[in-house]
Amino acid sequence: MNNQGTFMMPPAESTLAHEVDALYYFIYYVSLFFFVLIVACSLYFVLRFRRKGKQVERTPDISHNTFLEILWTVVPTVILAIIFVWGFRGYLKLTIVPKDALQIKVTGQRWFWSFDYPEGVNSLNDMVVPVGKPIALLMSSQDVIHSFFVPAFRIKQDVLPNRYTQAWFEAKNVGEYDLLCAEFCGTQHSSMLGKVRVVSTQDYNRWLEEAVGSLGAGMPLKDLGEKLYTSKQCFTCHSLDGTKIQGPSFKGRFGSEAVFTDGSKRTVDENYLRESILNPQAKVVAGYLPVMPTYQSLLKEREVDALVEFIKSLKP
Amino acid sequence: MAENQQQHHVTPLWVYLGVGGALLVLTVVTVAVAKVDFGVLVGVSSLNIIVAMIIASIKAILVALFFMHLIYDAKINMAVFITALLFLGVFIGLTMFDTVRRADVYELEEGPIKPKAKIYQNQ
Amino acid sequence: MATTSTHSAHPDYLQHHFSDPQQQQEAAKLGMWIFLLTEVLLFGGLFCAYVIYRSWDPQLFINANKELSVPLGALNTIVLITSSVTMALAIRCVQLNKSKQSAAYLIATLAFAAVFLVVKYFEYSHKIHLGQLPGQFYTYTGIEGNNPHIFFSVYFMMTGLHGLHVLGGMGAIGWVLWKTVKRQLHSEYYTPMENVGLYWHLVDMIWIFLFPLLYLIG
Amino acid sequence: MYDKALPQPNYLSEPKGLKSWLLTTDHKRIGLMYFAAIMGAFILGGIFAMLIRIELISPSKVMMGADAYNQVFTLHGAIMIFLFIIPSIPAALGNLILPLMLGAKDVAFPRLNLCSWYIYVFGALFAVYSMFANAVDTGWTFYTPYSSETGTAVISMALAVFILGFSSIFTGLNFIVTIHKLRAPGLTWYKLPLFVWAIYATGILQVMATPVIGITMVLLVLERVAGIGIFDPAMGGDPVLFQHFFWFYSHPAVYIMILPGMGIISELITAFSRKKIFGYKAIAYSSLAIAFISFLVWGHHMFVSGQSRFAAMIFSFLTFFVAVPSAIKVFNWMATLYKGSISFATPMLYALSFLFLFAIGGLTGVFLGALAVDVHLHDTYFVVAHFHYVMMGGTVVALLGGIHYWWPKVFGRMYSEVWGKVCAALVFIGFNVTFLPQFVMGSQGMPRRYYTYPEQYQAMHLFSTIGSWILGVGFLIMTIYLLHSVFKGRIVGKNPWGALTLEWETTSPPSPHNFEATPEVTHGPYDYDKIVVEPT
Incomplete structure (x- = not known):
């Protein structure tokens, strides 16, 4: 059942999406009916009773019509009551998380999403979930309010810094769906995008093992560092070719002289790199804003070493 | 709209002094009552706050009606x-x-x- | 100014667009009451913050409340109530054309207001000395429960804003006192004093609610 | 057609001198000064709007960076709302027309009226200052904790809002007392024009809602300056509480914007179909009903903000009650057209386009009121399109209608009818072209306040930008012919439209004291069945 979505709505990919669409289109057609009624009536009256000629004549004394007024008060109220009840029932289904859901911890922070799986796997901006299984999202923010919004699943929930909020969905089809931030959160609010990759259960399990596996030995540090450079979103702020984005470029960084905002100087060595990863606000290079979030809980010991190795390997 | 004698209502003196006295008494009462613990009413944190609010509301109503002439206005x-x-x-x-x-x-x-x-x- | 109102004498205090003094006084009083409505809702925001934070952490409010001195609060309440009484008597005297007595009562009201502010000054300096201040300036360690500074944020916001209104009230009373001494207010025209009286009674009423909420918890 | 000089004495020419204008207590002059200030704010806000639309032509950078874009859309929102649309109809047209409609010499507190204008200018200075002192980038909603930690000039903009709030309170207070106390003899409540009922309801809203935004802004400033931590999550505060404080004012504020617009539409529809209003009491009481129910529904702005589900249900339920009075009004206006004698002067074109646009705006509000659908549509371009349809399609179109309707009364000269119709068409077409595609973008999932956006919306954004240019052209031409008519327009008599409300019984422009003798009210405001007045 290919699901292209309609003119007004994106593809309905979650089990509840079609219910939201059903209510949307019910309101849409009721509104269309009343809108056409109002515009047609007004147009007809305006053309039928337009002023002909210059002379001014009296108009009839129609001051009110009790029946008509009761009608157009009661009918809208009844329709609105129906919409309210339908909307509230849908809302409860959207927000009450089913018992057997797979729980993923979502953390929103300034300008990327990080997902922690029960098995200890962490991925940034890229949530891999099995198809046909309810997924519960336990969400919190590290700094300002963000909002977890997946149009295809029709779910949206603000992510608050001081409280957990929850959302859930069950994807119907395998595929890749956009994840956006819907609450204004600063400079890169519009590029705080992510992907929800819905895969078959086997692929999901294979991905999980491979992800858990990569935590352990096997890959040489430099290659692991290069993989982390992309998967941990370093590329959004630090380039490899010398261009300045939100942060200094990694190209030829190692061994060069760094001048900080407070004017002090220091050569870039392993300790400085390690400290800048785990505690970025400690020493901020002059000309840059202290907006880098801490990776304290996001990187394992081995991953920090891998990143340092990778940065060291980027000769000028 | 003739220049009739403006009938501004002049509140008798004893009303002001009486209300003033009542307010002072109620202040003493509310301080005394606060020391007594009324225990917890279901659903509300403690009964004290309700009693305190009732007394404060009585005082506020007295001020509003007599001092602010709401009763005559x-x-x-x-x-x-x-x-x-x-x-x-x-x-x-x-x-x-x-x-x-x-x-x-x-x-x-x-x-x-x-x-x-x-x-x-x-x- | 050709006004068609029948009576000849056009008192100086009557503004051109009102037809008679009665209408002007009622308009002024209604305007004042609407202004008092905005004051109630301005303080309402703080009362709402108080209620919400107290409902989240009642125990913290009870612990923090022990730091406030109830005698000083009660003294302030009595001082403000008597200042309300003297204010009401001042209006009554001006209605009976006893300007001298009215001026005396106004001075008494100013005195009581000053006493109120002095007591507030002692309370604040004591808290500043101990470090019981809102937000980041909170350094006091005697209260257990997390974020005890929330109580003092609410306390300083409410009593601070109320103190500002007392100060503003004293300015207004001073202005009315000057007009009374200048014989501009008399039994025919005392609207300014009446409106300042209304404002003063509202300031007193807000303190009547503040006192039990902040000082007499649990 | 007689081309004589303007009737002397009129409030425009006498007394003379700049000082007489700056220290005037004449409600008509204060109204004109407000009108000038408001149109300046509208142009400023409009420029920001055009910048946004140009930037959104393509997902990548067109002319400004992300930070600049965030500042531009914030300033567009803040200036348009606090400096233009809230004071526009009550302060400008209300000051000019309300006392005339009541047969009064002036508002109840003329000095307070002038003081509220100066407070408005003082607040506007704060807003303009914060524009140049590295602007504000929090959106006009100032949500904490972002607004309490961003480096931009949030403090001066918050103080601007705080000060502008007082200007709004004093205007509302002034009008409520004026309507209660200064009605001409014989002018009972049910003989009042519906514009007066609408201004009365708006006054109630201004007076009761604005203090709460005042205390919210004070708390926000203290949060940034003294770090009191009431809204700061790190110190035990709750950002959702800020949203409650903010929206308790901001939802009644959207009714402060639309109610006066509805009042103008009642005047226009009756005057130009020359027919008694259908359901006078229904419209009058629905204004008051909107005023009171509007205080109960603010939570529908926060359905997905982490609010409790119980509160979401209560707010959604109450939101549907606030929709009913608006629907009643639209049906009553439509019924007024029945068996009228309808002329298509420019104000009537604006009234009819109001019916069309406000119907769309109101009905799309129902989408956002239904809980399940709002979860998908919240904070998307669907919401942007909804509130532009109600605010611009509703209030601004009604304001333009009101400006054209009372233009001869205020200046004594008539604008060019041909250009008026051209601009009305341009505004109508440009508006729809700009905002209709945004409904579709929004329901497809395009979030609000996005500097770059997914590729699939590019065509619709381009279409919308072209619409904004048509709108811009429409407003430009309108400015030209209106300014031209102030000096060279055809001079008109007392009642160019043949309407029956009191303001048309005095000269245009009116004398400094409005009426030679306090008018005796004998007939209702819309008794077109009993009285025929020849337009002069």
Whole structure:
């Protein structure tokens, strides 16, 4: 059942999406009916009773019509009551998380999403979930309010810094769906995008093992560092070719002289790199804003070493 | 619109002194009552706050009616004052609908995650 | 100014667009009451913050409340109530054309207001000395419960804003006192004093609610 | 057609001198000064709007960076709302027309009226200052904790809002007392024009809602300056509480914007179909009903903000009650057209386009009121399109209708009818072209306040930008012919439209004291069945 979505709505990919669409289109057609009624009536009256000629004549004394007024008060109220009840029932289904859901911890922070799986796997901006299984999202923010919004699943929930909020969905089809931030959160609010990759259960399990596996030995540090450079979103702020984005470029960084905002100087060595990863606000290079979030809980010991190795390997 | 004698209402002296005395007595009462613990009424944190509020409301009504001449004045002024209190109640009441009922479905949505959000820890 | 109102004498205090003094006084009083409505809702925001934070952490409010001195609060309440009484008597005297007595009562009201502010000054300096201040300036360690500074944020916001209104009230009373001494207010025209009286009674009424909420918890 | 000089004495020419204008207590002059200030704010806000639309032509950078874009859309929102649309109809047209409609010499407190204008200018200076002191980038909603930690000039903009709030309170207070106390003899409540009922309801809203935004802004400033931590999550505060404080004012504020617009539409529809209003009491009481129910529904702005589900249900339920009075009004206006004698002067074109646009705006509000659908539509371009349809399609179109309707009364000269119709068409077409595609973008999932956006919306954004240019052209031409008519327009008599409300019984422009003798009210405001007045 290919699901292209309609003119007004994106593809309905979650089990509840079609219910939201059903209510949307019910309101849409009721509104269309009343809108056409109002515009047609007004147009007809305006053309039928337009002023002909210059002379001014009296108009009839129609001051009110009790029946008509009761009608157009009661009918809208009844329709609105129906919409309210339908909307509230849908809302409860959207927000009450089913018992057997797979729980993923979502953390929103300034300008990327990080997902922690029960098995200890962490991925940034890229949530891999099995198809046909309810997924519960336990969400919190590290700094300002963000909002977890997946149009295809029709779910949206603000992510608050001081409280957990929850959302859930069950994807119907395998595929890749956009994840956006819907609450204004600063400079890169519009590029705080992510992907929800819905895969078959086997692929999901294979991905999980491979992800858990990569935590352990096997890959040489430099290659692991290069993989982390992309998967941990370093590329959004630090380039490899010398261009300045939100942060200094990694190209030829190692061994060069760094001048900080407070004017002090220091050569870039392993300790400085390690400290800048785990505690970025400690020493901020002059000309840059202290907006880098801490990776304290996001990187394992081995991953920090891998990143340092990778940065060291980027000769000028 | 003839220049009739403006019938400004002059409140008799004993009314002012009586109301003043009543207010002072009520202040003493409310301080004394605060020391007595009325125990906990179901649903409300403690009965003390209700008693304290009742006494304060009596004092406020006395001030409004006699000192602010609401009892002698045009009814529109009374209506304005009551509307103010009504909508103050609406403001607090509806906000409480949210803050008190946050844990309706899930306990974890109630209290703060941890006293300090991460961003401030390393500053 | 050709006004068609029948009576000849056009008192100086009557503004051109009102037809008679009665209408002007009622308009002024209604305007004042609407202004008092905005004051009630301005303080309402703080009362709402108080109620919400107390409902979240009642125990913290009870612990923090022990730091406030009830005698000083009660003294302030009595001082403000008597200042309300003297204010009401001042209006009564001006209605009976006893300007001298009215001026005396106004001075008494100013005195009581000053006493109120002095007591507030002692309370604040004591808290500043101990470090019981809102937000980041909170350094006091005697209260257990997380974020005890929330109580003092609410306390300083409410009593601070109320103190500002007392100060503003004293300015207004001073202005009315000057007009009474200048014989501009008399039994025919005392609207300014009446409106300042209304404002002063509202300031007193807000303190009547503040006192039990902040000082007499649990 | 007689081309004589303007009737002397009129409030425009006498007394003379700049000082007489700056220290005037004449409600008509204060109204004109407000009108000038408001149109300046509208142009400023409009420029920001055009910048946004140009930037959104393509997902990548067109002319400004992300920070600049965030500041531009914030300033567009803040200036348009606090400096233009809230004071526009009550302060400008209300000051000019309300006392005339009541047969009064002036508002109840003329000095307070002038003081509220100066407070408005003082607040506007704060807003303009914060524009140049590295602007504000929090959106006009100032949500904490972002607004309490961003480096931009949030403090001066918050103080601007705080000060502008007082200007709004004093205007509302002034009008409520004026309507209660200064009605001409014989002018009972049910003989009042519906514009007066609408201004009365708006006054109630201004007076009761604005203090709460005042205390909210004070708390926000203290949060940034003294770090009191009431809204700061790190110190035990709750950002959702800020949203409650903010929206308790901001939802009644959207009714402060639309109610006066509805009042103008009642005047226009009756005057130009020359027919008694259908359901006078229904429209009058629905204004008051909107005023009171609007205080109960603010939570529908926060359905997905982490609010409790119980509160979400209560707010959604109450939101549907606030929709009913608006629907009643639209049906009553439509019924007024029945068996009228309808002329298509420019104000009537604006009234008819109001019916069309406000119907769309109101009906799309129902989408956002239904809980399940709002979860998908919240904070998307669907919401942007909804509130532009109601605010611009509703209030601004009604304001333009009101400006054209009372233009001869205020200046004594008539604008060019041909250009008026051209601009009305341009505004109508440009508006729809700009905002209709945004409904579709929004429901497809395009979030609000996005500097770059997914590729699939590019065509619709381009279409919308072209619409904004048509709108811009429409407003430009309108400015030209209106300014031209102030000096060279055809001079008109007392009642160019043949309407029956009191303001048309005095000269245009009116004398400094409005009426030679206090008018005796004998007939209702819309008794077109009893009285025929020849337009002069």
